[in-house]
Amino acid sequence: TQLLEQSPQFLSIQEGENLTVYCNSSSVFSSLQWYRQEPGEGPVLLVTVVTGGEVKKLKRLTFQFGDARKDSSLHITAAQPGDTGLYLCAGTYNNNDMRFGAGTRLTVKP
Amino acid sequence: DVKVTQSSRYLVKRTGEKVFLECVQDMDHENMFWYRQDPGLGLRLIYFSYDVKMKEKGDIPEGYSVSREKKERFSLILESASTNQTSMYLCASTPQGFSSGANVLTFGAGSRLTVL
Numbered sequence: 001t002q003l004l005e006q007s008p009q010f011l012s013i014q015e016g017e018n019l020t021v022y023c024n025s026s027s028v029f030s031s032l033q034w035y036r037q038e039p040g041e042g043p044v045l046l047v048t049v050v051t052g053g054e055v056k057k058l059k060r061l062t063f064q065f066g067d068a069r070k071d072s073s074l075h076i077t078a079a080q081p082g083d084t085g086l087y088l089c090a091g092t093y094n095n096n097d098m099r100f101g102a103g104t105r106l107t108v109k110p
Numbered sequence: 111d112v113k114v115t116q117s118s119r120y121l122v123k124r125t126g127e128k129v130f131l132e133c134v135q136d137m138d139h140e141n142m143f144w145y146r147q148d149p150g151l152g153l154r155l156i157y158f159s160y161d162v163k164m165k166e167k168g169d170i171p172e173g174y175s176v177s178r179e180k181k182e183r184f185s186l187i188l189e190s191a192s193t194n195q196t197s198m199y200l201c202a203s204t205p206q207g208f209s210s211g212a213n214v215l216t217f218g219a220g221s222r223l224t225v226l
Contacts, residue, residue: 004152006152009150033214035215040119040219040220041219041220042114042200042202042217042218042219042220043153043200043215043217044217045214045215045216048214088152088153090153090215098155100145100152100153100154101152102150102151102152103152
């Protein structure tokens with residue numbers, strides 16, 4: 001059973017468009033991380049959020065942690081082909097159990 | 111930068127063969143992990159180790175075993191490979207346990223195993 005639900009599973013957009021990816025759980029996270037995985041490589045950490053309501057920006061990427069720490073979103077502004085990849089959220093629960101979402105596969109077409 | 115190296119990027123094995131997947135990290139990390147990654151299922155934890163010669167089962171340990179004889183090396187063993195073990199296998203490490211986001215996983219590039 002997947003404790004983390006990511007949506008959408010697939011997303012194909014044109015260069016310059018904006019997009020949002022969601023990560024939801026019925027349980028409270030002690031922290032949440034977003035990773036990006038390119039083909040043939042392992043996931044690489046983008047950001048960690050810890051505090052409810054926290055917002056972090058990484059260039060054109062904006063990460064938000066829900067007030068109740070049960071959900072998170074990743075917003076990309078003016079997507080570039082280099083943003084193409086698999087985006088994974090990973091939540092750590094209070095018992096130090098860490099779970100991954102199934103991922104959102106993003107394709108940005110030139 | 112921490113480096114996690116998985117020696118075999120691609121393997122093709124036959125049903126019933128014994129398979130060794132090797133993982134080495136070079137930053138003296140305490141914890142090491144083996145995940146498998148399948149489309150639509152995300153990453154699922156097979157085994158992890160928090161110290162030399164110590165191991166803990168993850169969510170899907172059946173059909174797998176592990177070995178950690180040295181701190182830097184964590185091996186995943188498939189005693190008798192089956193076709194349902196065809197997957198991408200990812201090794202990862204962290205300096206210490208997860209605690210309020212204090213540690214993050216550093217992954218290797220993955221080992222894609224095909225069992226015929």
